[in-house]
Amino acid sequence: MKLEVLCLEDLQAFQSLYKQCWPKYCQEYYCLNFIEFLKQEPHIKNLKLFTLDTTQAREEGLFVIVDRYQLFVGGLNNTNGLLQKALDLLDWSNGFKCSSIPARHISALEQVVESKKLSLIFKDPTELFYMTAKEALKLKVEPPSGFYFKRLSVADASLVNDEWPNHHLGSLYFIERQIRMCVSVGLYEEHSHQLVAWCIRLQGGYLGALQVKESHKRRGFGSLVTREISHILASHGHDVMALVGPNNKASCGMFTKLGFTVIDQCVWLRTEPTNGPFTWPDGE
Known part of the structure; x- marks a missing residue:
C-alpha cells in the first residue's frame, strides 16, 4: 500500500x-x-x-x-x-x-x-462540546451598549496572534489565513473601534482562538462572541463544536451554561x- x-x-x-x-x-x-x-x-x-x-x-x-x-x-x-x-x-x-x-x-x-x-x-x-444548529440558532444575542459585532479583518491578526496563548513561530500566518477563509466574530468598541473579544472557527471545524483582552475580562464578553459565532454557523446549517481541556473549568462551565454537551474526547x-x-x- x-x-x-x-x-x-x-x-x-x-x-x-x-x-x-x-x-x-x-x-x-x-x-x-x-x-x-x-x-x-x-x-x-x-x-x-x-x-x-x-x-x-x-x-x-x-x-x-x-x-x-x-x-x-x-x-x-x-x-x-x-x-x-x-x-x-x-x-x-x-x-x-x-x-x-x-x-x-x-x-x-x-x-x-x-x-x-x-x-x-x-x-x-x-472534551468535545457540541450543539446542534437548531439549538445554536437560539443563541442569537445583541451586543452590549457601546459595542458592535463584526467579522474579523486581516488587520486584526497581529492582535489576535499576540493575545493567543498558543501563538508560536508561524502562527501569525495561520491566524491571517483563518480570518480570510473561515467564519469569525469580533466584538469592538463603538467609540474607538478597538477589538476587545473574538472567536475564530479553526480549520478542523471547531471554535478556537477564543479570547478577551485583559482590560475587558470578567464582563461576559467571551460568552457573547461564542454565542454570536455559534448563531452565524447555525444560520448556515452547521452544528457547532468546541474543544476544551478538562482542567479549563471556566471554559467548560461557559459552554455547559450555553447548552453545549460533551459527546466525545479528542x-x-x-x-x-x-x-x-x-x-x-x-x-x-
Missing part, C-alpha cells in the same frame, strides 16, 4: 460518508471543510491530502491531512489498521502537531509514535522533529 493524493471531488465524496450515525462522525465531517479552502485557493501552499491506494480506504473515507505542521485524520473504521498504515507512511522528520484527533483513532496514532520512537512535546486531552499531540528544529518560511 502507498499514499494516494485526494482532490476536491474526493473530499466532497468522503464528506457525504460522514453524515451517517450523526453526530458520531461530526469531527471528520467538519474537518473536511478543507473543501472550502480549496474552493477559495485551489493551489494553497503546504496543504496535502491523502488516503491509501485501496478501494477499502476510499469506501471508509480514510483521510490524512497535513496542513503545514498540523495533522488531521479520519475514517469510518478504526479497527482494520488502515489508518495506522497511512500514518506510518508519512514523513515525520519535521514533527507534527496532531490536532483534534478523535478518541477512536488515538490507538493508531500512538502505535505509530511508538514504532517510530518519536519524542513528544505534549499530549493533551480535550487529543492534541505534538511530536519532536527528528532532523533538528524546522523553521517555516515567512508567509507559509
Whole structure:
C-alpha cells in the first residue's frame, strides 16, 4: 500500500460518508471543510491530502491531512489498521502537531509514535462540546451598549496572534489565513473601534482562538462572541463544536451554561522533529 493524493471531488465524496450515525462522525465531517479552502485557493501552499491506494480506504473515507505542521485524520473504521498504515507512511522528520484527533483513532496514532520512537512535546486531552444548529440558532444575542459585532479583518491578526496563548513561530500566518477563509466574530468598541473579544472557527471545524483582552475580562464578553459565532454557523446549517481541556473549568462551565454537551474526547499531540528544529518560511 502507498499514499494516494485526494482532490476536491474526493473530499466532497468522503464528506457525504460522514453524515451517517450523526453526530458520531461530526469531527471528520467538519474537518473536511478543507473543501472550502480549496474552493477559495485551489493551489494553497503546504496543504496535502491523502488516503491509501485501496478501494477499502476510499469506501471508509480514510483521510490524512497535513496542513503545514498540523495533522488531521479520519475514517469510518478504526479497527482494520488502515489508518495506522497511512500514518506510518508519512514523513515525520519535521514533527507534527496532531490536532483534534478523535478518541477512536488515538490507538493508531500512538502505535505509530511508538514504532517510530518519536519524542513528544505534549499530549493533551480535550472534551468535545457540541450543539446542534437548531439549538445554536437560539443563541442569537445583541451586543452590549457601546459595542458592535463584526467579522474579523486581516488587520486584526497581529492582535489576535499576540493575545493567543498558543501563538508560536508561524502562527501569525495561520491566524491571517483563518480570518480570510473561515467564519469569525469580533466584538469592538463603538467609540474607538478597538477589538476587545473574538472567536475564530479553526480549520478542523471547531471554535478556537477564543479570547478577551485583559482590560475587558470578567464582563461576559467571551460568552457573547461564542454565542454570536455559534448563531452565524447555525444560520448556515452547521452544528457547532468546541474543544476544551478538562482542567479549563471556566471554559467548560461557559459552554455547559450555553447548552453545549460533551459527546466525545479528542487529543492534541505534538511530536519532536527528528532532523533538528524546522523553521517555516515567512508567509507559509
